[in-house]
Amino acid sequence: MEIGGWRRGRVIGRGSSATVSLATALDSGAVFAVKCAELGRSAILQREQRILSSLRSPYVVSCLGFDISSHGSTGGLYYNLFLEYAPRGSLSDEIGKQGGRLDEPAIGCYSCEILRGLAYLYSQGVVHCDVKGRNVLVGSDGHAKIADLGCARMIAREDEGGLRGTPVFMAPEVARGEEQGPPADVWALGCTIIEMATGGPAWPDVLDPIAAIHRVAFSPDVPAFSSWLSGEGKDFLSKCLKRDPK
Structure with a gap:
């Protein structure tokens, strides 16, 4: 699934280096998860993207792409990793x-x-x-x-x-x-x-x-x-x- 414009929703998880939120694709209405970190602190997330983007298995969560955008009151840049959403959680x-x-x-x-x-x-x-x-x-x-x-x-x-x-x-x-x-x-x-x-x-x-x-x-x-x-x-x-x- 190609992710063009998208809208961030509620936070569904927080880790030591990133926050995970629900997101919706503006063109299709498809729901996915977005894992984001400040761009300057996103080395681990970028590494995860490089590994996930090469994998295709029904037993591994799919990577749907990534982008870099600003959000929040600070207007700082964030690295956003788009992931398959699992509605039943962990x-x-x-x-x-x-x-x-x-x-x-x-x-x-x-x-x-x-x-x-x-x-x-x-x-x-x-x-x-x-x-x-x-x-x-x-x-x-x-x-x-x-x-x-x-x-x-x-x-x-x-x-x-x-x-x-x-x-x-x-x-x-x-x-x-x-x-x-x-x-x-x-x-x-x-x-x-x-x-x-x-x-x-x-x-x-x-x-x-x-x-x-x-x-x-x-x-x-x-x-x-x-x-x-x-x-x-x-x-x-x-x-x-x-x-x-x-």
């Missing part, structure tokens, strides 16, 4: 709507769709680096789509180092600053499954981000599995949450 929102946890068939369906999205990203040489419920969106058809590639890195680019992601979803090798490849996304998927099963983080007793990084990096612990999950579900989690990425 997977974390969906968990809340279902009373704080999902049943195992739903967890299995969402996990399968996340894995299909991750497999596609890896086929394109991209690691997500921040898999979690907030970064998975649910479309009007109920299917999950991976979103927010602000932390993503190219597998072949060794110069794209640095700690990326959310501490309580980080894999041990990431928390130690060693590497961040596809195995780290699989660990984060395991933490996301625990989020779907409990409505909370994989490390509920660790509130401080620095403490979380230290525990993930240097303790022998793995997150606790929900007791009500089936044997098959626990076996799958045990395969995701292996401390050795190899």
Whole structure:
């Protein structure tokens, strides 16, 4: 869909580097999401656009284009990234709507769709680096789509180092600053499954981000599995949450 003139609507999300709003195309009336940041602080958003614009998958949120415009009382310039709108919100929102946890068939369906999205990203040489419920969106058809590639890195680019992601979803090798490849996304998927099963983080007793990084990096612990999950579900989690990425 080509975005020409458009009108900004209500804010639907805020992150550390950008704000997400609803928007409407003036010519067609189509609704989409726009993620914006001040132009001088938009390097992460521009990088996300470059990665997303090369991707085409039903399991990854689509990039619809971008522009640079002024808005607000300051009249400053903003970088605007146009994205497919997911009316049901994030997977974390969906968990809340279902009373704080999902049943195992739903967890299995969402996990399968996340894995299909991750497999596609890896086929394109991209690691997500921040898999979690907030970064998975649910479309009007109920299917999950991976979103927010602000932390993503190219597998072949060794110069794209640095700690990326959310501490309580980080894999041990990431928390130690060693590497961040596809195995780290699989660990984060395991933490996301625990989020779907409990409505909370994989490390509920660790509130401080620095403490979380230290525990993930240097303790022998793995997150606790929900007791009500089936044997098959626990076996799958045990395969995701292996401390050795190899």
